[in-house]
Amino acid sequence: MANNFLRKETYTPEEIFKNLPNPADYPKNFNLKKVKVDYDGDLMKMGSQRYYVFRKSLKCSHCERVGIYFAKETHLNKQGEPANPSFHFNLYAVDPDGTEVLMTKDHVLARSKGGANSLKNYVTMCEPCNSYKRSMDEEKAKELAEERQRAGILLKLGKVHG
Numbered sequence: 238m239a240n241n242f243l244r245k246e247t248y249t250p251e252e253i254f255k256n257l258p259n260p261a262d263y264p265k266n267f268n269l270k271k272v273k274v275d276y277d278g279d280l281m282k283m284g285s286q287r288y289y290v291f292r293k294s295l296k297c298s299h300c301e302r303v304g305i306y307f308a309k310e311t312h313l314n315k316q317g318e319p320a321n322p323s324f325h326f327n328l329y330a331v332d333p334d335g336t337e338v339l340m341t342k343d344h345v346l347a348r349s350k351g352g353a354n355s356l357k358n359y360v361t362m363c364e365p366c367n368s369y370k371r372s373m374d375e376e377k378a379k380e381l382a383e384e385r386q387r388a389g390i391l392l393k394l395g396k397v398h399g
């Protein structure tokens with residue numbers, strides 16, 4: 238467990254997915270995040286988009302990691318106290334060496350490229366793959382900026398024709 242979380246119980250994916258609200262059961266424009274279910278004394282918001290993404294697939298879209306349980310957790314502030322009194326569920330995979338790996342959701346088409354914050358545009362991705370992808374994206378952006386700068390310099394030097 239990441240030490241910036243306070244953890245209570247853990248649950249199987251089925252125990253979470255069976256309580257996800259079905260949008261068809263509610264009026265149009267109803268905020269599904271209002272739907273709460275009691276899990277061992279904590280009223281849990283069940284409409285979080287992450288849970289629907291994980292229901293589509295528990296497996297990372299980039300590697301072999303598969304989320305196997307949800308942990309009821311809350312963030313801790315710098316003083317080590319719960320930053321927010323409400324808990325949420327985090328999905329975890331466990332590596333062969335026993336290391337827990339947080340599962341996250343990732344845009345298929347990036348927001349910066351016009352990708353929507355919709356369920357269709359999300360896939361499950363483990364945190365290491367997600368941060369690797371982020372660093373690659375930053376690397377690519379940096380390379381592109383450098384390339385443009387080089388091209389600009391060449392242009393100024395009159396070495397590029399046409």
Ligand SMILES: [Zn+2]
Nearest residue numbers: 297300363366
């Ligand atoms: Zn992964």
